[in-house]
Amino acid sequence: MENRFLGKSGLELSVFGFGCMTFSDGVGRFGATGATHGEDAARQIDLCLEHGINFFDTADVYAAGRSEEILGEALGKKRSRVTVATKAFHRMGKGAHDVGLSRRHLVDACEASLRRLGTDWIDLYQVHSFDALVLPEETLRALDDLVRAGKIRYIGCSNFAGWQLAKALGISKLEGLSSYIGQQIQYSLVARSVEEELLPCGVDMGVGAIIWSPLAQGFLSGKFRGGVDAATRLEQMGALKAYDNPRCQKILEAIDSVVDGRGGSVTHSQVALNWVKARLGVTSILLGARTESQLLDNLGAATWSLTDDEIAALDRASQVALHYPVSAQFSYAAERNPSVFKRYG
Numbered sequence: 001m002e003n004r005f006l007g008k009s010g011l012e013l014s015v016f017g018f019g020c021m022t023f024s025d026g027v028g029r030f031g032a033t034g035a036t037h038g039e040d041a042a043r044q045i046d047l048c049l050e051h052g053i054n055f056f057d058t059a060d061v062y063a064a065g066r067s068e069e070i071l072g073e074a075l076g077k078k079r080s081r082v083t084v085a086t087k088a089f090h091r092m093g094k095g096a097h098d099v100g101l102s103r104r105h106l107v108d109a110c111e112a113s114l115r116r117l118g119t120d121w122i123d124l125y126q127v128h129s130f131d132a133l134v135l136p137e138e139t140l141r142a143l144d145d146l147v148r149a150g151k152i153r154y155i156g157c158s159n160f161a162g163w164q165l166a167k168a169l170g171i172s173k174l175e176g177l178s179s180y181i182g183q184q185i186q187y188s189l190v191a192r193s194v195e196e197e198l199l200p201c202g203v204d205m206g207v208g209a210i211i212w213s214p215l216a217q218g219f220l221s222g223k224f225r226g227g228v229d230a231a232t233r234l235e236q237m238g239a240l241k242a243y244d245n246p247r248c249q250k251i252l253e254a255i256d257s258v259v260d261g262r263g264g265s266v267t268h269s270q271v272a273l274n275w276v277k278a279r280l281g282v283t284s285i286l287l288g289a290r291t292e293s294q295l296l297d298n299l300g301a302a303t304w305s306l307t308d309d310e311i312a313a314l315d316r317a318s319q320v321a322l323h324y325p326v327s328a329q330f331s332y333a334a335e336r337n338p339s340v341f342k343r344y345g
């Protein structure tokens with residue numbers, strides 16, 4: 001398994017990490033995503049380790065804290081061998097301070113995550129979303145204090161807009177505070193909006209990208225063409241209709257061509273994962289797997305890579321129109337804007 005540095009930090013992550021949003025006993029807001037726990041969770045962690053994954057991502061809000069507990073239990077003594085990332089932001093109780101990025105909530109949330117994970121430290125502590133009601137100075141100083149106290153080692157953000165990330169990086173620099181070294185963002189053949197701003201911003205400013213939903217929550221596996229399975233997340237969330245359009249069909253057909261061109265020796269999921277692996281600025285891609293067979297399928301993506309021609313064909317099939325102002329820079333000001341986004345074709 002290839003390892004990559006997260007942005008300009010010294011934290012090296014396996015190019016595929018494991019996302020623990022499927023760890024649950026069926027409770028909480030994320031109940032539809034899965035219910036892996038106990039020996040099944042331990043087995044999935046072991047499979048990851050055997051295949052070279054050293055990076056595990058969870059969040060306090062997944063299964064109302066159970067995902068962190070299940071990960072901690074499954075890792076046990078192996079904890080020191082791996083990088084553990086978790087997140088805070090989402091509402092964890094009814095109180096005024098049970099949500100958001102205030103110092104009050106982040107310190108409490110961090111202590112609670114440490115307890116649930118059964119660890120003395122969190123390697124990468126990520127703010128799960130932007131909080132427009134709290135000054136970023138307060139958030140960054142609280143995170144910096146947690147770093148200095150040895151409770152967390154690095155900090156990251158998730159689901160920020162480009163300006164929010166750039167502003168936070170500027171504040172960290174000006175105030176001498178810990179900086180976000182990674183951004184956790186949605187990216188797949190279906191969802192390419194991060195190419196306009198977030199990925200170029202990360203490349204320019206040394207912030208690595210950790211990717212969520214690389215399979216568009218299972219759609220890119222192609223399995224829904226064979227009929228709908230009631231046990232799947234997309235069906236349970238009633239979200240399949242979002243993919244019922246010509247672009248998504250074209251993407252699946254482009255994946256078909258790669259699979260057929262390789263004589264069926266690779267799978268649709270592996271093609272979709274490897275397309276993300278080939279993109280500029282990507283450090284680690286979070287594998288989501290409800291079952292062991294899905295995990296084994298996805299782990300297979302680490303054993304091969306797409307050719308340039310295959311990538312170009314997938315790029316073409318999944319192409320989306322650029323939005324203003326990137327569209328204007330691309331078409332009218334390209335001479336003075338050899339920006340990184342152009343390298344996405």
Ligand SMILES: NC(=O)c1ccc[n+]([C@@H]2O[C@H](COP(=O)([O-])OP(=O)(O)OC[C@H]3O[C@@H](n4cnc5c(N)ncnc54)[C@H](OP(=O)(O)O)[C@@H]3O)[C@@H](O)[C@H]2O)c1
Nearest residue numbers: 019020021212213214215216217218221232233286288290
């Ligand atoms: N920061 C954020 O806001 C955020 C948001 C979402 C996720 N995340 C992180 O990213 C991780 C991955 O996200 P994700 O779970 O949405 O990833 P994903 O890879 O897009 O979707 C995973 C789901 O697709 C289906 N699937 C996976 N592999 C398959 C295969 N080989 N064949 C058929 N179906 C397959 C399974 O669902 P079914 O079997 O139910 O169809 C599985 O649970 C999460 O665990 C979490 O750590 C972060």
